[in-house]
Amino acid sequence: MPFDLGPGTAAFLAVSLLGAAYVRGYSGFGFSAIFIASAALVTNPLPLIPVVFACEIAMTALQARGIRGHIDWRRVFAMLGGAAIALPFSVSFILSVGSDTARLAVSLIVLIMSLILLTGWTLQRRIAAPGHIGVGVVSGVCNSAGVGGLPVAAFMTAQPMAAATFRATMIVYLTGLDSITLPFLWHGGLVTLDTLNGLAIAFPILGLGIWLGSRRFNATSPDGFRRFAIILLLALATLGLIRALV
Known part of the structure; x- marks a missing residue:
């Protein structure tokens, strides 16, 4: 068994992986944060972060056909440019101080943002490229702790955007x-x-979770999707806070 995991720990991680893949199939984010937070309950999650990232890439291959026509490439490239600036420094920082400190800071920021979004507030104008680059920098800093998607999801949820x-x-x-x-x-x-x-x-667990989550997304309404995204952000931020503090 990889990472010298016992049978009980491996079974727990398999169930957590299925749940996280389902959420990713439905919402497009949350996989890393859910799985890493769950893994931290039973083992050291740091060696699992590369596995999580490889899983994210593999899941995109499973979803590529259904999302191809809905991608906002300008946002993607602007945010990736910002993330690329931050990553060489953030990975070194996380390896030296540990991931809990970074996860605590990210969770606090996302929690506050989610509570604001829960009131119904949204940005009324499309954010220009510099704003997306800045969010990418923040995301790059956070991703070395495995939670780079959360600030981006909070930022994009605040903007008028179709669920797909x-x-x-x-x-x-x-x-x-x-x-x-x-x-x-x-x-x-x-x-x-x-x-x-x-x-x-x-990989087989990912495929099942993605399939189930994608079926759920196809049956949801735009308002229902936005509400789910905000509640998911709140839950992930709260879980991150509890893990970092305890």
Whole structure:
């Protein structure tokens, strides 16, 4: 078993992986935050972060056909440009101080943003490229702790955007973000043979979760999707706070 996991721990992680993949299939984000927070309850989650990122990339291959026509490429490229600026520094920082401090800060920011969004507030104008680059910088800093998608999801939820565009853009952005992050994690010694073995074991579970979540998305309304996204952000931020504090 990869990472010397016992049978009970492996079973718990498999169930957590299925739930996280379902949420990703439905909303386009939340997979990394859910799985890493769950894994932290039973093991050290840091070696699992490269597996999570590889899973994000694999899931995009499973979803590519259904999202192709809905991607906002301008947003994606602007945010990835910002993330690329931050990542060389943020990975080194996380490896030196640990991921809990970063997760605590991210969770506080996302929690406050989610509570504001819950009141119904939205940005009335499309944000220009510099704003998306800035969000990408924040996301790059956060992604070395495995939660780079949360600030982006909060930022995009505040903007007037079709649910299909939100979901597709989040999926493609997170794929690009994790693809940029993985070489830095490899350089830091976190990508090993166990990473590949973990991905191979996870792939069938990912496929089932993505299929179930995508079916749920196709049956939802735009208002229902936005409400789910905000509640998910609140839940993830709260879970991150509890984990970091406890």
